[in-house]
Every structure is written in structure tokens, then in C-alpha cells.
Amino acid sequence: MSTDLLTEDQREALQELVNIGMGQAGASIAQVLDEFVKLSIPRISSVAAANLSQEIVRLVGDADVSAIRQAFTTEFRGEAIVIYPEQSMAGLHEVMGYDADTKENKGEILLDIGNILVGACVGGIANLLGMLSAFSAPTLIADQTPAYRLLKPEHIQARVALLVEVYFVLEERDFRCHLIILMPETDILALGQALDRFVDGI
Template identity: 25%
Template sequence: MKLTLSHIDALQELVNIGVGRAAGVLNDMLDSPIRLHIPEVRLLSPEELKVELKSQFDNSLLATVQLSFSGSFSGTAELVFPSESAAHLVSVLTGEAPGTPDLDVVKIGALLEVGNIVLNGIMGSLSNALIEHLDYSLPAYSENKVNNFPIFADIDENTKILLAHTCFIIEQLQISGDIILMFTVGSLDTLLKAIDLNFGEIL
């Protein structure tokens, strides 16, 4: 099934709704406004995705929260922070100064909480709006460079990935993060059919 401009517009709107809901929760947690960029939606191969991420993050170490989902359509959702933004965000959430010994102890838990809020907000928006049930794994935390991202380990080179790339910036704190949604090619047709069936009725 072909990805059309209407599909892209619908996906951008649904991701915006999910991120907006998550931003409301994070606003309360951080007491700081969150600015959102309109997501960019494209269809890529795994190699093209890797090139895209490398061009953005170079060879930096990245803090990543990954949420796998399955059901009517399946894939993974990731929240990716440069290590400096991740450390700053955890410092704000926990009150620990950056670089203190206690910061690493609570970092994973804090970033998992943020990732869970953001990623569940987006996937909940998609599943509710498209009336499709999804099951979720527990979110997982990792620190890797792009070449070692877990998402590339099990993906066939011929698989097409739908990349919904957006960015939120916590304005006063200068913290930025990226959200990446990846759908397996078999699930992509199901997702697009659900948009065709339901999108006109909900937005």
C-alpha cells in the first residue's frame, strides 16, 4: 500500500496529539514549558535510517528508552536523548547536580519514567484514534551509539521503516530529545488501512 500525503498528514496530526498529551504531564513534572516541532514522516530502509541518525547524532553516545508494541500493527517506539540532555533532564527531575555520584543510580529510573510517559502518549493516541488494540512491552533503557542501537539487530535489510521524527525542547532548560516510531513493513499496510478507515471521522 502506498504512503500518500494524506497518510503523512494524518500521522503527523496523531503524533502531535500524543506528544501534546505527554507534554502536559511533563510540564507539571518539570515546571517548564515544552515546545514541540511538527513531526516529519518518511519511509526508510534500515540503512537509510542509520544514515539519518548518524547525520544527526554523529558518533555520540545516546540515552534511549525503547518501547515495543504489537497487535494490529507492530514495531518499536524510541525516545532518544544526547547524553548531555539526558543528564540535565535527570538532574532537573531528581534535584541531583550533574556529575554527582548519586545521579547515575537514579538516571535509568527517571528516564524510563519520562520515556514511558512520552511513548505511551503517542502510541495511545494512535491506537485510540484508529480503534486498534496494541500490547506493550515494558520500556527498556540503553546507552549506545547509532551503530549499536538494538533496533538494528533484528531488522531485515529489506524491511521498510516508517520514521515519524519529531523533537521537543524544554525551553528554559535547553533539553532536547527525539522521538522515533518504526513500523515493520507487514504492519504498515494495516496502519495505513486503519487511517483510511478512521481518520476522516476523528479529526
């Protein structure tokens, strides 16, 4: 089964747009946390749903994670998942001034940071493509869950999903999180058409 649903030109264009969106997200989070944020270079791949659990473990390691999930709709639809390795949570509690032992505070932090990341990244991409975007409220989908159990094939509404991986790190703290964007096949193809229009209009 082929999972290569974007052309090389489309993939390169999407990487540039994700770079811009993540730059906006990083600036927003740096302002909220008053900390310098380092961003990764985006990695974009099409992944068979059956292999998604292995991809998550490859990305974040084999430790426990917490995660939030947020759906979005533009001319294409999908969902963003922000994954927080548990070993880095103490650094975020420290910078936010929250009690690390209070579960309500932890959930609030995860939702707030995830909402900023997803809104800036996905919203920034949609804006550059000339599209309106809408988002569901973020929800907590995992709390101290083994990474391999985070996403199962039955959680993905297609045989292939687009995996857009980025992560950010607080330079002065032991904290990082990963943003993954998942889209089903028909919407990946719609995104590809939008990227073609964007490149042709440059």
C-alpha cells in the first residue's frame, strides 16, 4: 500500500508553511511563559494507520505521556495532537508557578499550551493558504499513558494519515512537547491541491 500522497513540491511547500506557523506558535508561547523557545525543523510523512503507534514511540520514546487532542476544519479537516512526555512536566510546572501535585493545574497547563500551539500552527497555515479555519475545544486524551497506547489504528479514520511532526523546547527548562497533525486521505489530497494553488500564486 502506497502512503505517499503528497508530491515532493507539495511536501516542501507544506514544510515552509509549518515553519512559519510554528514560528508564530513559538513566539506566542515564549510571550506567555517568558522563556526562550527552541523549535525543531518539521518532519512530514504519510503513515499507514497500522504503523502509527510505532511512529509515536519513535518520536517521543517509550516513556509515559500525556496528550491533548483538537480537531480543526478548513478546506481540509484533521486533528492535532500535542504530546507531553511525563519526565518534562516538572519544568513546565516550575515556569507556570503551578503546584506539580495538583491534577487540575496540570490539565489546565496542557490544554492552554496545546491550544496556543495548534491555533498558531494550523491557523497560520490556513491563513497563508487563504482559508478560514475553525477549531474544536481541546480535550485531554491521555494522562500518564504509555506512548505505544496513545493512538491505535482504530482511532484513525483512514488507512493513511499525514504525520506532521514538530516539537518545541524551553531553553532554560527541562521541558519539551511534540505537535502531531493527523489528516485522512481525502483531506491530504485536498491539502495538496491547496498547496499547488499557493505555489502557483507565488
